[in-house]
Amino acid sequence: MTTLATLLADAARVDPDTEALVGLSRRYTWREYDRAAANVAAHLLAAGVGRGDRVAVGFSKDARSFVAIHGCLRIGAIVVPLDPMSPPMAARSVLTDADVAAVFVDARRCEQLDPWSIDGLALRTLVTAQPSTDPRTAAFDDVADRAHPDALAALERLPPVAADDPAYIIFTSGSTGRSKGIVHTHASAMAYAARAVESRRLTPADRIAGMSPLHFDMSTLELYAAPLARCAVVVVGEAHLRFPASFTSRSQDERVSVWYFVPSFFRLVTERGALDQRDLSALRLVMYGGEPYAVGALAELAAAVPNAVIENIYGPAEVNECTSHVVTPATLQGDDVPVGLPWHGVDLRVVDELDGDGDDRFVDVADGEPGELWVSAPTVMTGYWRRPDLDARSLVLRPGGFPWYRTGDVVVRDPDGTVWFRGRRDHQVKVRGIRLELEAVEAVLTDAPDVVHAVAVPVGDAGEAAHVAAVVVLRDGAALDEAALRAFCTSRLPAVGVPKEFRVVDRLPFTATGKLDRRHVREHFADTPVSTSASTTPAAGPASAEAMEETA
Amino acid sequence: MTERPTGFDTDLVEMITREVSLDPSIVIEPDTDLLLTGLVDSLGVVEIVGWIEDRLGLSVDPADVVLEHFQTVRLMLDYLDRRLAG
Numbered sequence: 119m120t121t122l123a124t125l126l127a128d129a130a131r132v133d134p135d136t137e138a139l140v141g142l143s144r145r146y147t148w149r150e151y152d153r154a155a156a157n158v159a160a161h162l163l164a165a166g167v168g169r170g171d172r173v174a175v176g177f178s179k180d181a182r183s184f185v186a187i188h189g190c191l192r193i194g195a196i197v198v199p200l201d202p203m204s205p206p207m208a209a210r211s212v213l214t215d216a217d218v219a220a221v222f223v224d225a226r227r228c229e230q231l232d233p234w235s236i237d238g239l240a241l242r243t244l245v246t247a248q249p250s251t252d253p254r255t256a257a258f259d260d261v262a263d264r265a266h267p268d269a270l271a272a273l274e275r276l277p278p279v280a281a282d283d284p285a286y287i288i289f290t291s292g293s294t295g296r297s298k299g300i301v302h303t304h305a306s307a308m309a310y311a312a313r314a315v316e317s318r319r320l321t322p323a324d325r326i327a328g329m330s331p332l333h334f335d336m337s338t339l340e341l342y343a344a345p346l347a348r349c350a351v352v353v354v355g356e357a358h359l360r361f362p363a364s365f366t367s368r369s370q371d372e373r374v375s376v377w378y379f380v381p382s383f384f385r386l387v388t389e390r391g392a393l394d395q396r397d398l399s400a401l402r403l404v405m406y407g408g409e410p411y412a413v414g415a416l417a418e419l420a421a422a423v424p425n426a427v428i429e430n431i432y433g434p435a436e437v438n439e440c441t442s443h444v445v446t447p448a449t450l451q452g453d454d455v456p457v458g459l460p461w462h463g464v465d466l467r468v469v470d471e472l473d474g475d476g477d478d479r480f481v482d483v484a485d486g487e488p489g490e491l492w493v494s495a496p497t498v499m500t501g502y503w504r505r506p507d508l509d510a511r512s513l514v515l516r517p518g519g520f521p522w523y524r525t526g527d528v529v530v531r532d533p534d535g536t537v538w539f540r541g542r543r544d545h546q547v548k549v550r551g552i553r554l555e556l557e558a559v560e561a562v563l564t565d566a567p568d569v570v571h572a573v574a575v576p577v578g579d580a581g582e583a584a585h586v587a588a589v590v591v592l593r594d595g596a597a598l599d600e601a602a603l604r605a606f607c608t609s610r611l612p613a614v615g616v617p618k619e620f621r622v623v624d625r626l627p628f629t630a631t632g633k634l635d636r637r638h639v640r641e642h643f644a645d646t647p648v649s650t651s652a653s654t655t656p657a658a659g660p661a662s663a664e665a666m667e668e669t670a
Numbered sequence: 671m672t673e674r675p676t677g678f679d680t681d682l683v684e685m686i687t688r689e690v691s692l693d694p695s696i697v698i699e700p701d702t703d704l705l706l707t708g709l710v711d712s713l714g715v716v717e718i719v720g721w722i723e724d725r726l727g728l729s730v731d732p733a734d735v736v737l738e739h740f741q742t743v744r745l746m747l748d749y750l751d752r753r754l755a756g
Contacts, residue, residue, distance in 0.1 A: 178706065203708045356705065356708075357705040357706070357737050358737070359712065359713075360705060360711060360712040360733075360737060361713050361715065361736050361737050361740065362712075362735075363732055363733050363734070364736040364737045364738075365733050367736060384713075386712055390716070390732045390735060391732070392731070392732040392733035392735075394734045448752075493742050533705070594716070594720065613711065623715070624713075625713040625714075625717070626713075628711065
């Protein structure tokens with residue numbers, strides 16, 4: 119069976135001189151990409167790094183990250199993508215938790231993290247993007263541009279990497295601050311890549327924008343599906359993601375055909391990407407995932423890229439992609455976009471959990487009823503890195519099949535199999551006794567005129583909130599019309615879901631992977647009154663609208 | 671031809687440091703790469719553009735809000751000087 123270890127060599131054999139990787143300052147053909155990765159692999163071997171060792175790759179985004187990652191995979195080392203922007207404490211704890219044997223980072227980042235000084239880490243090599251004065255540190259170009267013939271010969275003699283070998287670990291910071299590492303094997307990654315190539319009909323004619331941070335599982339498209347289909351990746355730097363007009367300019371100039379990223383970014387692209395001045399005729403497919411896309415905003419995107427098919431992709435990093443939905447005109451007429459139908463080979467359950475301890479406490483709910491989504495698929499992770507406690511909570515063994523992963527996502531399934539995301543189990547709150555999904559409130563708010571981003575905050579005790587407040591970012595120059603916004607919500611939400619208070623802020627925090635950091639916002643506003651504009655006004659007088667809404 | 675008001679450049683640096691920078695302890699020089707260092711995120715860029723538009727009474731075309739014009743304070747000033755001269 120093919121593994122990630124041979125992807126580049128296979129592509130280079132068929133299409134040696136075709137463009138493979140367009141970096142910010144350097145371009146690679148498949149042969150060059152393959153050779154550079156082999157040189158990195160030879161360097162790692164010579165340094166004593168081998169099969170099963172963890173290697174952190176945390177360069178700021180450019181072609182060199184791709185080369186380094188494929189170099190690690192070739193020798194069966196386990197890639198640990200490291201967020202180049204994360205706080206130093208968090209990055210050091212990932213290096214420690216993963217117990218890495220090698221680190222690839224920018225020189226500036228290296229000074230900040232000082233990996234050699236981390237207690238208990240048996241580091242065998244450190245490679246920086248820029249040359250360093252530290253003799254223990256190698257410069258990336260020296261490593262990737264040439265290798266000693268003996269080291270390359272040793273590489274040739276390595277036994278092949280096995281499909282069940284771990285290939286990469288995606289670390290996310292858990293809610294308690296302890297990191298969680300999601301372990302994927304060559305087999306689970308290849309299962310994703312093969313399905314992505316097939317279902318998106320990726321061919322060597324495609325050029326994929328490499329937009330995703332590499333510590334985010336969306337990057338498996340550009341890292342693994344792209345070489346399997348032999349389509350080129352046009353690397354998009356972190357800076358392009360802050361300048362949508364630069365991103366669209368690069369897309370135009372490099373004739374990019376596929377985008378895949380989060381709605382928060384695509385909203386910036388439609389608002390500030392200067393799309394009316396760009397020729398994006400090569401763009402045929404725009405995929406989004408990671409968070410819901412408000413229908414109104416999605417319609418703006420659809421109008422802005424009329425030649426492209428838009429597809430909603432769903433799947434937690436633990437299972438990678440598992441369902442998808444192609445956006446149609448009918449989708450844009452609805453209130454909500456489904457996460458769609460499962461890929462072939464993916465089994466789903468929608469489960470309710472009854473009281474008790476036995477496995478019989480899990481019962482499948484009827485179509486149309488909300489329940490937790492369980493996924494069993496060849497793309498499922500093997501487990502969390504050295505966290506049997508989390509494995510026991512998240513994975514349910516399934517005799518003769520891939521284990522069930524309990525997503526923690528609440529969904530509803532239609533009789534035709536279409537799945538609708540309803541929220542996170544842990545975002546479900548009770549407001550005056552009624553179960554409410556905060557995401558549902560946010561989806562309505564972001565559909566309202568002038569609202570760009572919204573976070574719903576339960577006010578009061580977390581288990582039993584008194585009401586919901588909303589923190590919103592408005593379109594430039596817009597002012598808050600509280601009555602209109604409340605009326606908009608009242609016509610679309612159950613009464614308990616209509617925010618009682620609104621707070622306008624200039625900006626909201628985003629996570630390292632570009633998604634709105636809702637948890638952070640909720641925690642920030644949990645203990646403080648969001649505003650006093652409505653909640654303390656007596657029922658008589660101008661605020662009587664509030665009393666009316668109670669009875670609505 | 672119009673010129674930048676006196677003190678515009680120091681006000682710009684102060685505004686970025688105080689209101690936009692994700693790490694106000696970092697001293698912003700004319701050639702500090704605001705993006706590489708992660709000092710400014712996408713919303714920060716929007717704030718900077720809005721502030722410039724208010725201060726100079728001009729409107730910046732979204733197509734001009736690109737890396738080449740906003741990566742450093744010096745690039746911003748060069749771009750604005752060209753705009754004001756045009």
